[in-house]
Amino acid sequence: MRRKIAILISGRGSNMLSLLDLQQQADFPAEISLVLSNRPDAKGLLGASKAGVQTAIVDHKEFSDREAFDQAMNSVLEAHGVNLVVLAGFMRILSPWFVESWQGRLINIHPSLLPLFRGIDTHRRALDAGVRIHGCTVHYVVPELDAGPIIAQAAVPVLPDDTEESLSARVLAQEHLLYPQALRMICNDAVSLQGGRAVYHPAQKWSSANDTLLSPVLV
Numbered sequence: 001m002r003r004k005i006a007i008l009i010s011g012r013g014s015n016m017l018s019l020l021d022l023q024q025q026a027d028f029p030a031e032i033s034l035v036l037s038n039r040p041d042a043k044g045l046l047g048a049s050k051a052g053v054q055t056a057i058v059d060h061k062e063f064s065d066r067e068a069f070d071q072a073m074n075s076v077l078e079a080h081g082v083n084l085v086v087l088a089g090f091m092r093i094l095s096p097w098f099v100e101s102w103q104g105r106l107i108n109i110h111p112s113l114l115p116l117f118r119g120i121d122t123h124r125r126a127l128d129a130g131v132r133i134h135g136c137t138v139h140y141v142v143p144e145l146d147a148g149p150i151i152a153q154a155a156v157p158v159l160p161d162d163t164e165e166s167l168s169a170r171v172l173a174q175e176h177l178l179y180p181q182a183l184r185m186i187c188n189d190a191v192s193l194q195g196g197r198a199v200y201h202p203a204q205k206w207s208s209a210n211d212t213l214l215s216p217v218l219v
Contacts, residue, residue, distance in 0.1 A: 003030040003187055006082040008073075008090040009037050013044020015088040015109060018176040019183060020051045030187040034080045036073065038092055054080070060092060070098035086183060087141065096143040104193035106141040107186065109179050111171050113137060113153055118146035123164045123171065134158050134167060136175045138182035140193050149198040151191055152182040 007016045016035060022028045035048035038060040045055045056076050063069035069092075077085065087108040099106060112122040114137040117129075126134045135155035140148040154174035158167060185191045191200050 003084045004033045004081050005030055005084045005086055005183075005187075006034040006036055006077055006080065007032060007048075007086045007088050009035060009042055009044040009088050010039050010091040011042055011044060011089050013042065013047055013088060014172065015175055015179050016044050017047055017051075018180055019086065019088065020048070020053065022180050022184065023051070023053075028184065028187070030084070030183075034077070034082060036076060038069070038073075038090070044089075056080075066093070067095040067097055070095045074098060074101065084186070086179075088179070093145065094141065099141055099143050102141075104140065107151065107182070108139060108141050108146075108148070109175055109182075110137045110139065110146050111168070111175065113155060114139060114146060114150060123167045126158060127162060127164065127167065132158050134171060136171050136178060138179060140198060149193060149196065151185070151198050152178055154178040 007013075007019060009016050013035070020032060022030075023032055032053055034056060035045065035053050036056045036058060037045055038058060040057050040059055045057070048055050058069065058073045058076060060069045063072065083105060085102055085106045087106070090108075110118075110122070112118070112126065113133065113135045116131070117125050123134070133155050135153055137153045138151045139146070140151065142148040154177065156167075156170045156174055182191075189201060191198055193199070
């Protein structure tokens with residue numbers, strides 16, 4: 001059965017657009033059936049509509065607490081038959097209830113090489129720490145922020161003259177490559193969440209689109 005995917009956004013949705021490109025690949029074994037935002041003015045909603053994907057808005061400001069918002073969002077996801085949720089710049093901390101309800105079916109991309117630099121301002125913190133390698137991580141979501149099992153990572157060098165902006169741009173370019181590959185791996189059953197770890201299934205890693213092995217780590 002083809003998975004039905006919902007992408008959750010709060011802003012421009014640049015990672016969303018890279019994921020929507022998967023729909024153009026004939027062998028992609030899933031359907032991105034919904035883009036949902038917590039902000040009515042999110043620019044990514046227009047991009048999703050132009051791509052022919054249905055959109056929905058659940059405005060978090062209309063709810064008294066986080067779990068009430070999450071329950072309303074969950075109702076929309078269930079109404080659309082969604083069984084895999086992909087966070088792409090979704091700027092809300094999800095309640096433990098929601099995360100546990102979607103355990104193993106909820107993924108995120110974070111702009112650092114986790115477990116380093118959880119939370120916000122990752123590029124500034126990487127520069128302040130003087131690290132020479134930075135990057136991004138696709139991971140399963142767990143109740144603890146940015147602490148879920150790692151699915152895939154991409155690394156970039158930190159250059160001597162880097163600013164937050166230049167480093168961010170280099171990492172974002174890798175996000176746009178890594179996230180679609182990680183999503184394809186999940187939809188091809190090449191990786192799954194088992195016992196609190198991301199477990200790989202090598203026989204399923206081959207992509208018929210380009211006949212190459214998708215690596216869990218890209219550099």
